[in-house]
Amino acid sequence: MLVVGARGHAIEILQCLPQFAAGNLYFFDDVTPDLEPLLFGQFPVLRSLDQVPALFQQDPAFVLGLGGGRLRQQLADKFRALGGQLQSVVASSAQIGQHGVVLGEGLNVMHHTFVANATRLGEGTLLNAGAAVHHNVTVGSYCEISPGARLLGGCRLGDMVMVGANATVLPRLTIEAGAKIGAGAVVIHDVPAGATVVGVPGRVVRRPVATE
Numbered sequence: 001m002l003v004v005g006a007r008g009h010a011i012e013i014l015q016c017l018p019q020f021a022a023g024n025l026y027f028f029d030d031v032t033p034d035l036e037p038l039l040f041g042q043f044p045v046l047r048s049l050d051q052v053p054a055l056f057q058q059d060p061a062f063v064l065g066l067g068g069g070r071l072r073q074q075l076a077d078k079f080r081a082l083g084g085q086l087q088s089v090v091a092s093s094a095q096i097g098q099h100g101v102v103l104g105e106g107l108n109v110m111h112h113t114f115v116a117n118a119t120r121l122g123e124g125t126l127l128n129a130g131a132a133v134h135h136n137v138t139v140g141s142y143c144e145i146s147p148g149a150r151l152l153g154g155c156r157l158g159d160m161v162m163v164g165a166n167a168t169v170l171p172r173l174t175i176e177a178g179a180k181i182g183a184g185a186v187v188i189h190d191v192p193a194g195a196t197v198v199g200v201p202g203r204v205v206r207r208p209v210a211t212e
Contacts, residue, residue, distance in 0.1 A: 002055060002084070003027045003065040004075050006035060006045050010065030012110065012129070014043075018027040026055060049082065054074040062090050064106055064124065069142035070162040072124050078107055086124075094127075096201070104141065122159065140177065149181075158193065178208070 001020060003010050006029035017025060022042040029035055030047055039045055046052060056062075062084040064072050072212045077087050088107040090096070096109070097117035104123035109115065114132040120140035121127065130148045133139060140159035145151065148166040155169045158177030165183045169175060175191045182198035191197050194208030 001025055001059060001087070001208045002046070002052070002062040002079075004062055004079060005029060005065030006039055007032060009067050009108075009126075011039075013063065013065040013089055013108065014039075016089045016108075016110065020094075028052065049078075052079065052082050052084070060085045061087045063087050064108060064126075067126060069124070069126075069144055069162065072106075072126070073160075076124055078177055116153075135182075146183070 003013055003025065006027035010027060026044050027039050028046045030049065035045055037045060047181040060083055062079050064076060066072065080086060086106040088103065088105060090109040091111040093111045094109045094113045097119065100118040101115060102120040104121055104125065106124040107121055108126040110127060110129045111167045112130045113127050116133060116135040118136045119133050120138045122139055122143065124142040125139055126144045127133065128145060128147045133143045133151045134153045134156045134175045138156045140157050140161060142159060143157055145163045146165040149163045150168045152169060152171045154172040157175045159201055160178045161175050163169065164185065167181045167183060167185045169187045173187060173190050176193035178194040179191045180196045181187055184203040185198050186200045187197055187202040192207065195204045196206040197203065198205050
C-alpha cells in the first residue's frame, strides 16, 4: 500500500496501519527536500510520480496521508489516474455505528473517533482524533473534521468544509460547501458557502467575494 504524504498527518496514519511491515508499505512525497529515503528507517519514501505506476502494478491500493480537502481531492484524482485504487483508513479504536452508516471511499477515520448510527461520510473526508459525528449527521466529500470537533445530531455539512479543533456544530444546522469553522467555535446558525465562522457563539467574520 502507498500512503500519499510522508510528514505530519501521514505519520499519524502509520499508527492506524499496524498490520503493514517494512516492505509492504510505502510513502510518497515529491515536495519536501531532504527527506530520508526510509521513513523511521523502515518504510521507503517514493520521490517521483514516475516511480508510482510500477508500485501500483504490484499493489494499486493507496490512502491519503495529508490534510486539506482540496489538496486531498486533487491527489486522489492524480493517483487514480496513475492506476491506483483509493482506500479508507479506519483506526482500530474508532467507534462506528452498525446501522444506517454510509462511508465513502478514501476516508481517514482516526483513533478515538465516534461515528453514530444513521450517518453519512462523503468520499475523502478526514475525521481526526477524538472527533465525534452524532446521529443523522451528513458530512460531504473531502471535509476535514479536526481533533475533538463535535457534529451534533442532524447537522449537514457540504463538500470541502473544514471544522477546527474542539469546535461544535449544534443540531440540525447546515454548513454549506467550502465553509471554515474556527477552532473552539460553537456554531448556532446555518453557515453560507465559503464563509468563515469563529468564536462562542460563532459569528461569520468572512464571506466569499461575490462574482458576476
